[in-house]
Amino acid sequence: MLSIKNVSKSYSKGKVKAVDGISIEVMPGEIFGFLGPNGAGKTTTIKMIAGILPIDQGRITIAGHDIEKEPLQAKKSMGFVPDTHDIYERLTGIEYLNFIADVFDMPSSQRKTNIEKYLEMFEMKNAAGQAIKSYSHGMKQKIILTGALLHEPSLWLLDEPMTGLDPKAAHLLKEEMNTHCAKGNTVFFSTHVLEVAEKLCHRLGIINKGKIIAVGTLEELRQKGDASLESIFLDLTGEKRDDHA
Numbered sequence: 001m002l003s004i005k006n007v008s009k010s011y012s013k014g015k016v017k018a019v020d021g022i023s024i025e026v027m028p029g030e031i032f033g034f035l036g037p038n039g040a041g042k043t044t045t046i047k048m049i050a051g052i053l054p055i056d057q058g059r060i061t062i063a064g065h066d067i068e069k070e071p072l073q074a075k076k077s078m079g080f081v082p083d084t085h086d087i088y089e090r091l092t093g094i095e096y097l098n099f100i101a102d103v104f105d106m107p108s109s110q111r112k113t114n115i116e117k118y119l120e121m122f123e124m125k126n127a128a129g130q131a132i133k134s135y136s137h138g139m140k141q142k143i144i145l146t147g148a149l150l151h152e153p154s155l156w157l158l159d160e161p162m163t164g165l166d167p168k169a170a171h172l173l174k175e176e177m178n179t180h181c182a183k184g185n186t187v188f189f190s191t192h193v194l195e196v197a198e199k200l201c202h203r204l205g206i207i208n209k210g211k212i213i214a215v216g217t218l219e220e221l222r223q224k225g226d227a228s229l230e231s232i233f234l235d236l237t238g239e240k241r242d243d244h245a
Contacts, residue, residue: 001155001186002026002049007058009044018044020210021058026188026203028154029181033201034190037237041210042190043083046159049188050080062155076104079148083159083190085140089133093124093143096132097150104151111150118146121172138164145173156180158189162196174200198229208237 002024009019019041026032036042047053049060051067051074060067065074088096094115101111119125122142127135132143141164149156156177162170177187177200191197197204198218206214206221213236214221221232 003061031187033197033204036207078155079153081158093128100147156187
């Protein structure tokens, strides 16, 4: 479903290597958690997958489509949630969702059903007619999520999707992720909440200083560290721990 092969990305005219020759294969039916410290290269990688940043070296394919050679086909196969709330704030929620549905050529029956489903799920029906600029942080996250999932893409590409969500909305999103993958689809998401990753993901990848330092199931990663994902993560990334805390 998602193939990342020997991908690199540098900034400052090549002086700063944000992503350094990484390779990851994510299969249909998988929830894949992408972990790493701040500045490790997570968001840069996700923006390359989404086609927002050009790839310096390597190749990324989504559902068999090269993101640089076949960008429209690749992007039609994914729903992308960024780590920022860059959104058309002058639109109302429902105008934004219909705009997204138009972008993906969604038939009227499908768009109506899916808009109603997610507005109900995220308790946004009453706010749908309001301008997005009036929304709270969490409400903006919910409308962005709705727009990303609306066209039923095979790949959900989510950068810190739980940020700003209340506990109920976060729980429902996790259920949706499981349901999505049970149908043979794929979720690739980054998170700083290791407990969520530990409970939700089929496999995990850890990036540090632009390099992939571990990929596997939690059981496979446990061979390289302690029992908890937190301990494994801290050991592999070299982050300091206060064992007396």
